[in-house]
Amino acid sequence: MEKLLIEGGHQLNGEVRISGAKNSAVALLPATILAESEVTIEGLPNISDIQILKELLRDIGGDVSQNGDEVTIDSSEMVAMPLPNGRVKKLRASYYFMGAMLGRFKKAVIGLPGGCDLGPRPIDQHIKGFEALGAEVTNEQGAIYLKADELIGAKIYLDVPSVGATINIMLAAVRAKGKTTIENVAKEPEIIDVATLLNSMGANIKGAGTDVIRIEGVDSLKGCQHTIIPDRIEAGTYTILAAAKGEEVHIDNVIPTHLESLTAKLREMGVEIEEGTDYLVVRGNRELSSVDIKTLVYPGFPTDLQQPFTALLTQAHGTSIVTDTIYQARFKHVDELRRMNANIKVEGSSAVITGKSPLEGAKVKASDLRAGACLVIAGLMADGVTEVVGINHIERGYDGITEKLKILGANVWREQMTDEDIRMFQNA
Numbered sequence: 001m002e003k004l005l006i007e008g009g010h011q012l013n014g015e016v017r018i019s020g021a022k023n024s025a026v027a028l029l030p031a032t033i034l035a036e037s038e039v040t041i042e043g044l045p046n047i048s049d050i051q052i053l054k055e056l057l058r059d060i061g062g063d064v065s066q067n068g069d070e071v072t073i074d075s076s077e078m079v080a081m082p083l084p085n086g087r088v089k090k091l092r093a094s095y096y097f098m099g100a101m102l103g104r105f106k107k108a109v110i111g112l113p114g115g116c117d118l119g120p121r122p123i124d125q126h127i128k129g130f131e132a133l134g135a136e137v138t139n140e141q142g143a144i145y146l147k148a149d150e151l152i153g154a155k156i157y158l159d160v161p162s163v164g165a166t167i168n169i170m171l172a173a174v175r176a177k178g179k180t181t182i183e184n185v186a187k188e189p190e191i192i193d194v195a196t197l198l199n200s201m202g203a204n205i206k207g208a209g210t211d212v213i214r215i216e217g218v219d220s221l222k223g224c225q226h227t228i229i230p231d232r233i234e235a236g237t238y239t240i241l242a243a244a245k246g247e248e249v250h251i252d253n254v255i256p257t258h259l260e261s262l263t264a265k266l267r268e269m270g271v272e273i274e275e276g277t278d279y280l281v282v283r284g285n286r287e288l289s290s291v292d293i294k295t296l297v298y299p300g301f302p303t304d305l306q307q308p309f310t311a312l313l314t315q316a317h318g319t320s321i322v323t324d325t326i327y328q329a330r331f332k333h334v335d336e337l338r339r340m341n342a343n344i345k346v347e348g349s350s351a352v353i354t355g356k357s358p359l360e361g362a363k364v365k366a367s368d369l370r371a372g373a374c375l376v377i378a379g380l381m382a383d384g385v386t387e388v389v390g391i392n393h394i395e396r397g398y399d400g401i402t403e404k405l406k407i408l409g410a411n412v413w414r415e416q417m418t419d420e421d422i423r424m425f426q427n428a
C-alpha cells in the first residue's frame with residue numbers, strides 16, 4: 001500500500017481538467033442493467049468505485065468493455081445472481097443494484113452497501129419506495145432480499161430528500177406498471193444525469209431536478225449512448241485548492257452553476273473567480289476572511305465539499321463555523337488538521353475554526369474520501385512535508401489526483417507505507 005507525500009508551500013498555476021462525476025457514474029453503470037442491450041457511457045472517471053462496479057456488472061453476466069474513458073455494457077445475458085458482501089461492501093453505490101435488478105428481474109439479493117463512514121447512513125427510504133412499488137423486502141443476515149410478482153406504480157413521499165433513494169426508486173419505477181410519483185426528492189445534478197440516461201433508454205421520467213419526479217412505466221428499455229456530466233465535487237476541490245495556493249488556475253470541464261454555493265462563499269472570503277461557459281479561473285493565494293457555512297441538499301452547500309473547505313478556513317482571519325446538517329458526524333478530518341497545528345474544535349454538528357494558523361507538515365490519516373481531499377489541501381498549504389495514509393479512500397473519488405496536482409506545480413509523490421504507517425492506518 002502507498003501513501004501520498006506533499007511538500008507544502010508551492011504556488012499552483014496552469015490548467016486542470018475535471019473528470020466525469022463519480023456520483024453520476026456510480027448510478028449510470030447499474031442503470032445499464034435495465035437496457036437489456038448495449039449502452040455506451042462516455043467520460044467515466046478512472047476511480048476505484050468504477051472498477052468495482054464493472055466487476056459487479058460482470059458478476060451478473062454483463063459484457064463490459066472499456067476504450068479510454070468510454071465503457072460499453074452489454075446487459076443482454078445478465079441474470080439475477082445474488083451479490084453478497086465482498087465487493088458490494090467496498091462502496092456505497094452498490095445499493096443501485098437493488099433498484100436496477102428489481103426493475104429488470106423483479107428480484108435481487110444484495111449485501112448491505114459500504115462507502116464513506118460518515119455516521120449512520122440508513123437506506124430505509126429506498127426500501128420504503130421499493131415496498132410502495134409492490135416489492136417484498138427482507139433483511140437476512142446482512143443481505144437485502146427483494147422480490148415482486150410485478151411492480152405497480154405508486155405515490156411515494158420521501159421523509160428526507162435522499163440522493164440514493166431518489167435514484168434507486170427511479171431505477172425500479174421505470175419498469176413498473178403505470179404511474180409513479182416521488183415527492184420531496186433530491187435535486188442534485190447527478191439525478192438529472194441518471195434520468196437523462198434512462199430517458200435515452202426509452203423511459204418516461206419527468207421532473208428530475210425539481211421536488212417531484214413523475215414516471216410512466218414502460219415494458220422494455222433499449223441501448224443508447226450517454227456522456228456523463230463533470231464532477232462538481234472534484235471541480236469544487238480543485239477550486240478550493242486553487243483558492244488556497246493558486247496564482248491563476250484554470251479548471252476546465254465544469255458546469256459553473258453546479259458550483260454556485262461554493263463560488264459565492266469563496267468570493268465572500270476574497271477569492272477572485274472568473275466563470276466561463278465550461279470553466280472557472282481562480283486567482284487565490286491572498287488574505288482570506290472567515291465565513292460560516294451550513295451544508296444542505298442541492299443547491300445548498302454540498303456536504304462533500306465541507307471537509308475540503310474546512311482546510312481552507314484554517315487560513316482565514318477570524319472565526320468560521322462549519323455546520324453539517326446532512327452528516328452530523330462528518331468531522332473525522334478535524335483531529336488530523338489539529339495534528340497539523342490548525343485551531344479547530346467540534347461542537348455538536350459544527351466545527352469552529354479560528355484562523356489564521358500556520359499549518360505544519362505531519363503524518364495524517366485519511367479516514368474517508370473527502371477527509372483525504374481536505375488533508376491534501378492542508379498539505380499544500382503547510383510548511384514542510386505532509387504524509388497522508390489511507391489514500392485508498394482518495395482513489396475512490398479522485399481520478400489521477402497525483403498527476404493533476406503535479407501539472408499544477410505541486411510537489412507530490414507516492415511512497416510505499418512503512419510498518420509504522422501501516423500500524424497508524426490500522427489503529428487510528
Ligand SMILES: CC(=O)N[C@H]1[C@@H](OP(=O)(O)OP(=O)(O)OC[C@H]2O[C@@H](n3ccc(=O)[nH]c3=O)[C@H](O)[C@@H]2O)O[C@H](CO)[C@@H](O)[C@@H]1O
Pocket residue numbers: 023026092093120121122123124125126127160161162163164165186303304325326327
Ligand atoms: C454515491 C453517492 O451518490 N453518494 C452521495 C449521496 O449519498 P447517499 O445517497 O448515501 O446520501 P443521501 O442523500 O441518501 O443521504 C442524505 C441524508 O438522508 C439520510 N437518509 C438517506 C437515505 C435513507 O434511506 N434514509 C435517511 O435517513 C442520510 O442519513 C443523510 O442524512 O448523497 C450524499 C449527500 O449529498 C453525498 O454525501 C454522497 O457523496
Ligand SMILES: C=C(OP(=O)(O)O)C(=O)O
Pocket residue numbers: 022091092093114115116304369370397
Ligand atoms: C460520501 C461520499 O461518497 P459515498 O456516498 O460513495 O461514500 C463522497 O463522495 O463524498
